[in-house]
Amino acid sequence: xxxxxxxxxxxxxxxxxxxxxxxxxxxxxxxxxxxxxxxxxxxxxxxxxxxxxxxxxxxxxxxxxxxxxxxxxxxxxxxxxxxxxxxxxxxxxxxxxxxxxxxxxxxxxxxxxxxxxxxxxxxxxxxxxxxxxxxxxxxxxxxxxxxxxxxxxxxxxxxxxxxxxxxxxxxxxxxxxxxxxxxxxxxxxxxxxxxxxxxxxxxxxxxxxxxxxxxxxxxxxxxxxxxxxxxxxxxxxxxxxxxxxxxxxxxxxxxxxxxxxxxxxxxxxxxxxxxxxxxxxxxxxxxxxxxxxxxxxxxxxxxxxxxxxxxxxxxxxxxxxxxxxxxxxxxxxxxxxxxxxxxxxxxxxxxxxxxxxxxxxxxxxxxxxxxxxxxxxxxxxxxxxxxxxxxxxxxxxxxxxxxxxxxxxxxxxxxxxxxxxxxxxxxxxxxxxxxxxxxxxxxxxxxxxxxx
Amino acid sequence: xxxxxxxxxxxxxxxxxxxxxxxxxxxxxxxxxxxxxxxxxxxxxxxxxxxxxxxxxxxxxxxxxxxxxxxxxxxxxxxxxxxxxxxxxxxxxxxxxxxxxxxxxxxxxxxxxxxxxxxxxxxxxxxxxxxxxxxxxxxxxxxxxxxxxxxxxxxxxxxxxxxxxxxxxxxxxxxxxxxxxxxxxxxxxxxxxxxxxxxxxxxxxxxxxxxxxxxxxxxxxxxxxxxxxxxxxxxxxxxxxxxxxxxxxxxxxxxxxxxxxxxxxxxxxxxxxxxxxxxxxxxxxxxxxxxxxxxxxxxxxxxxxxxxxxxxxxxxxxxxxxxxxxxxxxxxxxxxxxxxxxxxxxxxxxxxxxxxxxxxxxxxxxxxxxxxxxxxxxxxxxxxxxxxxxxxxxxxxxxxxxxxxxxxxxxxxxxxxxxxxxxxxxxxxxxxxxxxxxxxxxxxxxxxxxxx
Numbered sequence: 001x002x003x004x005x006x007x008x009x010x011x012x013x014x015x016x017x018x019x020x021x022x023x024x025x026x027x028x029x030x031x032x033x034x035x036x037x038x039x040x041x042x043x044x045x046x047x048x049x050x051x052x053x054x055x056x057x058x059x060x061x062x063x064x065x066x067x068x069x070x071x072x073x074x075x076x077x078x079x080x081x082x083x084x085x086x087x088x089x090x091x092x093x094x095x096x097x098x099x100x101x102x103x104x105x106x107x108x109x110x111x112x113x114x115x116x117x118x119x120x121x122x123x124x125x126x127x128x129x130x131x132x133x134x135x136x137x138x139x140x141x142x143x144x145x146x147x148x149x150x151x152x153x154x155x156x157x158x159x160x161x162x163x164x165x166x167x168x169x170x171x172x173x174x175x176x177x178x179x180x181x182x183x184x185x186x187x188x189x190x191x192x193x194x195x196x197x198x199x200x201x202x203x204x205x206x207x208x209x210x211x212x213x214x215x216x217x218x219x220x221x222x223x224x225x226x227x228x229x230x231x232x233x234x235x236x237x238x239x240x241x242x243x244x245x246x247x248x249x250x251x252x253x254x255x256x257x258x259x260x261x262x263x264x265x266x267x268x269x270x271x272x273x274x275x276x277x278x279x280x281x282x283x284x285x286x287x288x289x290x291x292x293x294x295x296x297x298x299x300x301x302x303x304x305x306x307x308x309x310x311x312x313x314x315x316x317x318x319x320x321x322x323x324x325x326x327x328x329x330x331x332x333x334x335x336x337x338x339x340x341x342x343x344x345x346x347x348x349x350x351x352x353x354x355x356x357x358x359x360x361x362x363x364x365x366x367x368x369x370x371x372x373x374x375x376x377x378x379x380x381x382x383x384x385x386x387x388x389x390x391x392x393x394x395x396x397x398x399x400x401x402x403x404x405x406x407x408x409x410x411x412x413x414x415x416x417x418x419x420x421x422x423x424x425x426x427x428x429x430x431x432x433x434x435x436x437x438x439x440x441x442x443x444x445x446x447x448x449x450x451x452x
Numbered sequence: 453x454x455x456x457x458x459x460x461x462x463x464x465x466x467x468x469x470x471x472x473x474x475x476x477x478x479x480x481x482x483x484x485x486x487x488x489x490x491x492x493x494x495x496x497x498x499x500x501x502x503x504x505x506x507x508x509x510x511x512x513x514x515x516x517x518x519x520x521x522x523x524x525x526x527x528x529x530x531x532x533x534x535x536x537x538x539x540x541x542x543x544x545x546x547x548x549x550x551x552x553x554x555x556x557x558x559x560x561x562x563x564x565x566x567x568x569x570x571x572x573x574x575x576x577x578x579x580x581x582x583x584x585x586x587x588x589x590x591x592x593x594x595x596x597x598x599x600x601x602x603x604x605x606x607x608x609x610x611x612x613x614x615x616x617x618x619x620x621x622x623x624x625x626x627x628x629x630x631x632x633x634x635x636x637x638x639x640x641x642x643x644x645x646x647x648x649x650x651x652x653x654x655x656x657x658x659x660x661x662x663x664x665x666x667x668x669x670x671x672x673x674x675x676x677x678x679x680x681x682x683x684x685x686x687x688x689x690x691x692x693x694x695x696x697x698x699x700x701x702x703x704x705x706x707x708x709x710x711x712x713x714x715x716x717x718x719x720x721x722x723x724x725x726x727x728x729x730x731x732x733x734x735x736x737x738x739x740x741x742x743x744x745x746x747x748x749x750x751x752x753x754x755x756x757x758x759x760x761x762x763x764x765x766x767x768x769x770x771x772x773x774x775x776x777x778x779x780x781x782x783x784x785x786x787x788x789x790x791x792x793x794x795x796x797x798x799x800x801x802x803x804x805x806x807x808x809x810x811x812x813x814x815x816x817x818x819x820x821x822x823x824x825x826x827x828x829x830x831x832x833x834x835x836x837x838x839x840x841x842x843x844x845x846x847x848x849x850x851x852x853x854x855x856x857x858x859x860x861x862x863x864x865x866x867x868x869x870x871x872x873x874x875x876x877x878x879x880x881x882x883x884x885x886x887x888x889x890x891x892x893x894x895x896x897x898x899x900x901x902x903x904x
Contacts, residue, residue, distance in 0.1 A: 023651050024651070025651065025653060025671060027670050027671050027672075149636070152636055153636055153637060156633060156636060156637060157637055162633050162636070163615050163632070163633075163674075180615070180632055180636075181608060181614050181615075184601065184604055184605055184608060184614070184632075185605060185608060185609055199475050199476070199477065201477060217692070217695045217696070217699070218479050219477060219479050220479075220692035222615075222674065222691070239674070239691050239692075239695075240669070240672035240691075242695070243669045243691075243694070243695060243698065244669070246695065246698060246699065246702075247669070247698065247790070250698075250702040251786055251790070253706070254705070254706065254709070254782055254785075254786050255782065255783070255786070257706070257709075257782065258778050258779050258781075258782030258783070258878075258879065259775055259778070259779060260779050260782070260783065266787070266790075266792045267783060267784070267786075267787040267792055267793055267801075268787075268792060268793065268797060268800065272804060272807045272808050272811070273811075275783075275804070275808045276808055276811050276812055276815075279776075279779050279808065279812060280812050280815055280816075282775070282779075283772065283775055283776060283779070283812060283816060283853075284815070284816065284819060286771060286772070286775050287768060287771070287772050287775075287816055287819075287820060287849075288819075288823070290767060290768035290771045290772070291768070291823075291827075291828075293767035293768060293771075294764040294765055294767070294768055294828070295764075295832075297763055297764040297766075297767070298761075298764045298834060301760055301761075301763070301764070304760070304763060305757070305760055308753055308756070308757055309750075309753075311749055311753070311756060311763055311766075312746040312747075312749040312750045312753070313746055314749075314763075314766060314767065315742060315745035315746070315749070315766065315767075315770055315887050315891070316739060316742035316743070316745060316746055318767055318770070319738060319739070319742045319745075319883065319884060319887065320735065320738070320739050320742070322774075322880075322883070323711055323734070323735055323738050323880045323883075324731075324735060326710050326711070326879065326880060327710050327711060327712050327731050327734075327735070329710075330706055330707065330709065330710030330712070331707070331710070331712065331719060332719070333706075334703055334706050334707070334719075335718070335719040335720075338699070338703070338718075340718045340719055340720060341719055341720065345720060348720065349719075352724060352727070355724045356724050356727045356728055356731065359724070359725075359728050360728055360731060360732050360735060363728075363732055363736070364732075364735060364736065364739055367736060367739075367740075368739065371740070371743075375743075376746070380747075382750060397739075401735075426710075427710065427778065427879045427880075428774075428775045428778060428879075431771065431774070431775075432771060435767050435771065439767070
């Protein structure tokens with residue numbers, strides 16, 4: 001596709017180029033234009049887009065491209081793009097821009113829009129208010145279906161979605177909801193009040209944006225109404241924005257679970273120093289915490305010298321403990337994210353993980369015991385792997401698996417209860433903790449059974 | 453809420469109970485009824501729901517509850533619920549039911565619906581075809597806006613969404629698309645052909661369902677049209693189902709990344725044996741693979757006895773390698789899922805991770821070196837931690853970090869290229885591999901620098 005565009009461009013076949021570009025979906029044009037290396041060519045191509053396409057394409061660019069384009073725009077051009085943007089998109093863009101650009105953007109929007117943008121920007125990050133748009137269709141309860149359609153036709157063009165219509169009273173309280181589908185299937189002279197849904201599900205501006213999107217998904221809504229403390233309707237969250245939030249939250253969870261500070265920049269666009277900044281603090285913290293394991297090993301150094309065969313199984317034991325705990329923590333962190341597990345379930349979780357840990361540990365211990373005696377001792381001829389040594393290793397597996405499962409599943413629940421982020425307590429942290437537990441259990445059994 | 457329902461039920465205030473239940477959103481009724489322990493009470497309460505509510509509630513139940521309800525239903529009741537279901541929901545339910553129930557369901561659906569359900573069931577699991585519904589609004593290009601609205605009013609009630617309308621030719625080829633918003637904002641005598649979007653984005657029945665949902669999200673669609681090999685429109689995927697797929701795929705990815713066989717049963721509803729079955733194979737595989745580390749340690753046992761201080765740092769070194777690799781693999785696996793990184797990017801990825809690994813490794817190595825000499829040697833008075841030993845440990849950190857980052861980032865890309873699941877190559881597997889690498893690097897430097 002890009003080759004064809006470049007060809008038309010070099011041959012100055014501008015008419016054809018314009019027609020070609022405007023037939024592509026804005027999400028695709030944005031992707032194409034981002035691959036254009038030459039800044040001036042990109043601005044040139046962007047200027048060929050029809051007004052509505054231009055705004056829709058602009059929204060899809062990443063922050064850097066948007067910034068560069070705005071710098072290249074005249075005030076008139078900037079105003080044209082801004083006029084076509086939805087309020088929530090404009091607010092998103094402004095959040096990413098340096099102060100000088102923000103000033104220019106706000107200067108080129110009309111006062112009403114500016115106020116609406118500022119309202120959204122004032123809500124805390126990650127709140128429902130910060131991702132809503134004030135552009136929704138509101139109806140009055142005494143309107144007929146015909147009135148409603150008239151209103152939608154008159155005001156609908158600038159609304160992000162028209163399909164869910166909200167019924168408000170004189171003080172803008174949300175009192176009902178209906179859909180264009182219902183309107184279409186009703187008679188023209190039916191009155192809204194008679195068929196609107198009055199048990200309206202809504203969320204508060206200060207609710208977490210994740211709560212809002214989970215609710216939207218649970219109720220299969222196309223938009224979730226957002227109300228303020230006085231139950232006045234102030235905005236809606238549309239389903240396409242909700243999907244973006246879901247994907248971002250999932251990416252963040254996965255990053256945190258891998259001990260990375262979250263970022264929403266796509267991988268190939270993050271620079272090396274940025275990636276380093278997101279990753280090094282956690283690596284450092286985990287490395288320093290591992291000092292504990294070194295301490296334990298130093299303490300037991302004499303005993304290890306007496307039974308040096310024990311050293312060979314340290315990595316395997318720590319790996320097994322870490323993996324067992326990691327499974328539990330990942331499962332529970334995800335269940336918390338999906339609101340399937342709450343603090344009140346903590347004892348159910350402990351009891352369940354105890355049982356899973358017990359049968360998993362037993363299975364692993366038995367297999368390991370057989371493997372040690374058959375493979376390590378007989379096949380590899382490692383005589384140091386005696387019956388009692390195998391007992392010590394297998395018992396350690398059983399106990400550490402149970403401990404790791406309980407630690408891995410309860411810490412995220414407790415973290416959530418304390419207002420911390422459960423996703424941080426995933427594999428890397430659980431591994432560090434379970435390493436310590438595993439070593440203590442190992443040496444405990446060694447001292448007890450091998451009489452070191 | 454449940455207390456009030458139980459109170460009305462015990463007092464046999466059935467009229468009030470019915471009114472109360474029918475005012476609650478079906479997604480919430482389903483959650484409430486699932487908490488009812490007594491099977492007969494649940495069936496009784498379910499029977500109080502109005503026909504449309506009943507079907508919508510039924511869809512929200514988990515498989516077990518659905519099965520139990522169907523067993524309690526008379527044929528008439530079953531038919532009533534089935535008639536209200538959308539085809540894709542009916543297909544979903546059937547997939548989970550035992551053969552006898554499936555037979556009863558199919559017996560109680562009309563032949564046309566039965567055929568439609570069977571068509572969906574025939575598509576491979578995880579394909580776009582398997583999650584689509586054939587109930588969409590189709591228009592003809594020579595219809596006027598007025599004709600279109602007439603058609604929507606006549607057929608819209610049973611469609612899962614009416615807001616995106618598809619224009620097909622006589623052989624059902626998809627030739628255009630328009631929306632109710634556009635129809636509402638047009639004049640009654642405008643002809644569809646004149647304003648419909650002709651660059652229709654669609655996906656194929658056999659495409660992966662994840663591809664379908666990513667595209668729907670990219671283009672902000674409310675529904676994604678699904679076409680067969682001859683570009684005939686056979687169904688649509690609605691946005692609410694797309695969100696469910698996105699959440700399921702994310703849960704699956706997180707489970708795989710924690711070395712668990714994926715399941716879509718919520719945590720508290722999975723039984724212990726099921727959880728064990730999903731977790732034990734991977735724990736076992738990883739435990740057995742760790743035999744390699746035991747082998748390496750056994751090989752170097754004599755050398756470790758000569759410099760027993762080295763043992764104390766094995767867990768820390770392996771932890772750091774595992775964490776470094778885990779960060780990279782999680783980042784890349786997520787980027788692959790979001791289609792941000794493809795096989796062609798592999799060299800870019802390697803080069804980037806090499807640099808991130810180099811500066812991260814260097815930072816860690818320097819901090820570790822200082823910590824070893826200041827804390828371990830001076831504060832803790834561990835004289836065995838000499839200058840050269842500290843050099844060996846720090847160099848190992850530098851090299852293992854670089855190796856782990858490269859391994860962690862490239863293996864998922866290669867896995868994807870080979871048609872395997874990249875998510876499986878996450879932290880646990882990368883850790884096992886990086887453990888081996890770390891130990892080899894460690895003993896390599898030890899032999900070289902300490903002349904063991």
